[in-house]
Amino acid sequence: MKFTPRLRAIIPEHIRQLKPYKAGRTIDEVKEEFGLESVVKLASNENPLGPPESAVKAAIEMLAEGHRYPDPAARALRKELASRYDLSMDNIIVGAGSEGILSSIVRVFLEQGDEVLTADAAFLGFPILCRTRGVEPTMIPLNSEYRFDLGRIADAITDNTKLIYLCNPNNPTGTIFTKEEFDIFMERVPEHTLVIQDEAYCEFAAINPEFPDSMDYRYDNVITLRTFSKAYGLAGFRVGYGFGHHELIEALWKVKLPFEPSGPAQAAALAALDDPEYLVRALTVNQQGKDYLYRELRRLRVPTFESYTNFLMMKFESQEQVQFLFLELQKRGVITRPLVQAGLPDCLRVSIGLPEENHRFISALEEIISAPSTSA
Numbered sequence: 001m002k003f004t005p006r007l008r009a010i011i012p013e014h015i016r017q018l019k020p021y022k023a024g025r026t027i028d029e030v031k032e033e034f035g036l037e038s039v040v041k042l043a044s045n046e047n048p049l050g051p052p053e054s055a056v057k058a059a060i061e062m063l064a065e066g067h068r069y070p071d072p073a074a075r076a077l078r079k080e081l082a083s084r085y086d087l088s089m090d091n092i093i094v095g096a097g098s099e100g101i102l103s104s105i106v107r108v109f110l111e112q113g114d115e116v117l118t119a120d121a122a123f124l125g126f127p128i129l130c131r132t133r134g135v136e137p138t139m140i141p142l143n144s145e146y147r148f149d150l151g152r153i154a155d156a157i158t159d160n161t162k163l164i165y166l167c168n169p170n171n172p173t174g175t176i177f178t179k180e181e182f183d184i185f186m187e188r189v190p191e192h193t194l195v196i197q198d199e200a201y202c203e204f205a206a207i208n209p210e211f212p213d214s215m216d217y218r219y220d221n222v223i224t225l226r227t228f229s230k231a232y233g234l235a236g237f238r239v240g241y242g243f244g245h246h247e248l249i250e251a252l253w254k255v256k257l258p259f260e261p262s263g264p265a266q267a268a269a270l271a272a273l274d275d276p277e278y279l280v281r282a283l284t285v286n287q288q289g290k291d292y293l294y295r296e297l298r299r300l301r302v303p304t305f306e307s308y309t310n311f312l313m314m315k316f317e318s319q320e321q322v323q324f325l326f327l328e329l330q331k332r333g334v335i336t337r338p339l340v341q342a343g344l345p346d347c348l349r350v351s352i353g354l355p356e357e358n359h360r361f362i363s364a365l366e367e368i369i370s371a372p373s374t375s376a
Helices: 005-010 027-034 053-065 075-085 097-109 125-131 150-155 179-187 246-253 263-273 276-299 319-331 355-370
Strands: 092-095 115-119 138-140 161-167 194-198 222-227 240-243 311-315 347-351
Touching: 027 319, 053 263, 075 092, 075 240, 075 263, 092 097, 092 246, 097 125, 097 161, 097 194, 097 222, 097 240, 097 246, 115 125, 115 150, 125 161, 150 179, 276 311, 276 355, 319 347, 319 355
Parallel strands: 115 138, 115 161, 161 194, 194 222
Antiparallel strands: 092 240, 222 240, 311 347
16 A cells, blocks of 8 residues: 555655454355355454353343433443452443554553563553554564573563563464463563563463463562453453453543443443353353364364463464465364464464364364365
8 A cells, every 4th residue: 555645744654564353254255255155263362152141131221311411430340340349340341342442551551662572472452552652572482392582581571661561361273371481481570560460361361270371470560351252252242341440440441441341232231240150151151162173174284382271272384374274264164363463474274163163163174184185
């Protein structure tokens, strides 16, 4: 895209150079391109059960108030979160997904000249947000197990390090760092550096005793981000929440858009919190699907990694092989996610779906890699 001299003077250079987040392909796109009647989307780590019925009912009831602005402070939702996590409401912020809060964090705390640290293969949205502020984050390689290398990140901290972004469990690898690793890391983080703990997938990792649930810690310079998009099945409602020191949270409220999430979204999230049966079912279906995929991928000799999320990352021989599989799977009605944009060009991510969706993925993958003339 070329910019005219007039527009070049208006649009800042770092915005002109910015590459936006690229979402996975939609079902309708793939249906249209390949003339398919049926497509399963296993690319975006969505909950395959759909939203809880209780949440849908609550959202529909709230539609009758659609002519009113929603509560800008989301008091009912924050009150319930405060009760569950033994916090003050002053320690809690909500937004349009955890990305919405992450955007507010970057706007409030990050200035040109500040340094930012994260892994070179973590949630893609964070470095993009940093670049909107004219700050290029320093990306530390994952370790040999595709996990955050907290030791190397700590080694990179300087007097100018303002933000450190940690994603645990990590998207797109599915891996975690442990309590011991986190404890040692935080001993090396200075007070002037803010640590962002993105725990979008924490519900899936909670059964692991080594998972450092950030709610077991009380660091003044840590902000926790969580979401209703994954385990609670509300990705389309866009509801995220954050925990932190009341002074940090107060600063975030100053820049957050005043009427997000919407009224139906707040009602849906509140209902989902009060629906433990749905969460148990979602976690059970996910674990059963994960066990099946592990077993079948081992049978097909496809390397994968232990995941504490609702997706698996597979490793292949080359980027060309990944792109071939990505295309061939689409032709068979299965959408996955290549990880070249995340800096893992030889890896492919698949979300864990319903049993029939998982079976369809394995059947399609086996057909492709077993073909005599396959490029895979």
